[in-house]
Amino acid sequence: MSDYILAKQNGRKIPLEDKIFGISNRAKKMIAEEGKDKVINATIGSLLDDDGNLVVLSSVVEVVKELEPVDFADYAPIGGIPPFREAVKKAAFGSFQPKRFTEAVSTPGGTGSIRNTIANYSSPGDKILTSDWHWAPYNTIAGEMGRSIDTYQMFDENGNFNAAAFAKKVDELTAVQGSLVVILNTPAHNPTGYSLTMEDWEQVMQAVKTAAPKAESIVLLVDVAYIDFAGDEEEYRKFLPKLEDVPENVLPIIAYSLSKTYTLYGTRCGAMICMAQTPEIAAEFKRVCEFSSRGSWSNSAKLAQVILSKIYKDPALLKRVNEERAGYREMLIRRGRAFEEEAKKCGLKIVPFDAGFFVSIPCDNPDEISKKLEADGLFIVPLAKGLRVSVASISEASCRKLPAMIKAAMAE
Ligand code: PLP
Known part of the structure; x- marks a missing residue:
């Protein structure tokens, strides 16, 4: 069979x-x-x-128990309720204050952010770049939309992050396709548990900056599904400023998930957050991602959006x-x-x-x-x-x- x-x-x-x-x-x-x-x-x-x-x-369960029926029964706006859109940026960035223009669009888990990024920043037939060790659903998500996953060897023979292999693939794919979506799952990568070091980040950003002048656009999707289970929250967010040092045609997007961080796996809540160089690029991001949401899952569930909003409204609870x-x-x-x-x-x-x-x-x-x-x-x-x-x-x-x-x- x-x-x-x-x-x-x-x-x-x-x-x-x-x-x-x-x-x-x-x-x-x-x-x-x-x-x-x-x-x-x-x-x-x-x-x-x-x-x-x-x-x-249990601190999250307490919030669930206090919800009103409208908090979970009602539709949320397509891109998320306004307090969630603010709260989720704080959850993703921690104490880091981006200098770029940020917009958050709610998605059903981190999965939705990956889906919408591929849908809007690549074309049918394109290859999406990630490491050879990767979360298998990336293939399914890309395949469902007529794209596929291409990979670079994640580690060299000495067990170091293979920045040279990464740079080579970024260069090759941008030359062939014009634009490229790169998925980096860090810190606490699934399935290896590896976290890019600051030196690795340096090399990743160098590779992207080298390829950018020849590219139409490069989207750097940072899948941070495990960020709050890696170690100290601030320490593991130290790479974020590095994402800002890129030309206008490079758009970093954070795929944020409430599944692990708030143990809300089944509520299907996450967000995609852009770090754009201009307000126009950020506004376009918001519009195209909301449009794409409408055509796939429509609104994201409201329940966990309300929960996160309440947590961020109350410092003692947070x-x-x-x-x-x-x-x-x-x-x-x-x-x-x-x-x-x-x-x-x-x-x-x-x-x-x-x-x-x-x-x-x-x-x-x-x-x-x-x-x-x-x-x-x-x-x-x-x-x-x-x-x-x-x-x-x-x-x-x-x-x-x-x-x-x-x-x-x-x-x-
Ligand atoms: N990215 C990685 C690497 C994952 O392992 C997961 C979940 O297992 C996700 C993203 C997204 O999870 P969710 O859609 O439940 O937020």
Whole structure:
């Protein structure tokens, strides 16, 4: 039986099931048949506590409980309610005050921001550039609109960010296409956990500035879905001023998501925020993105927009939310460190890791290895270039156990 449905009308090949949800379902089945203690499900992309329950910030839940029916039942304006548009800029930028012209347009999660950026700043047939290790839905989002993803090798042979490979691709694609959308997922990249260093940023911006004079436009989409789970909020926003030092035809866009930061995954809330050199470019951004929203999901859900607006109206509440999240972030960071330490001890090579929900292991036969591990009750995700472990969904004790199990399966 084929793994795909072939759409006769347009030749699209659609996988029979979403890979990650498929594995997760097999893990759930094994738990039901053999018991919870026999299974480690390291596939889930949400933060779970050590007992496998979803972490939901209680300070955010308090706000939910106080909502009025109109706060969630009513339509929001297409681009978002005004206080949300202001609040989300503060949430994304922290204490950084951009000198460029910013506009925020609400989207259903960070996913919506990625969709709208590709829809408006590339043409059908174009290639969208991201790293070889990347979040698989980028391919789906681009493919749904007749675009595709092209990649550069993210790390060189010494395990450093491969700025030369990045620059080469930016140059090549702008020469062929005229305009280019680049997706950078940092800090705490999915699936590797890597965060671009300030030196990496320097080189990224240099490459973009070198290509810009020959390009019609370059859009730098910074997907910051995990920014508040990487470490200190201010420290991990230090790259933001670097985005301002670009010519007029380079437009940085921040894809911001409330899914992880406010544990509001299911409310589908995020925003795309532009950093434009002129008010005209910012106004155009707002108009085209709202237009695109209208033609895809129409209005974004109002509920989480009201929640964020209320949080940013009340400094004491904002402080509590940030403090509560910081506690869980520490838990997540401990798990990542534990995995790293044990991997080092047993000689398991991992992809350069800094922080976040995932750790990746380079591997030539990921499907085979993950199948073997599933038989032993360990569920992880095989990717094109290796294996992805979600440290967000397993305990620190499991993080200590896994590297040796994976190493053994790879050695067999
Ligand atoms: N970008 C990356 C790399 C992600 O991993 C995710 C979620 O898993 C998102 C963006 C967007 O998530 P959402 O649409 O739930 O905000």
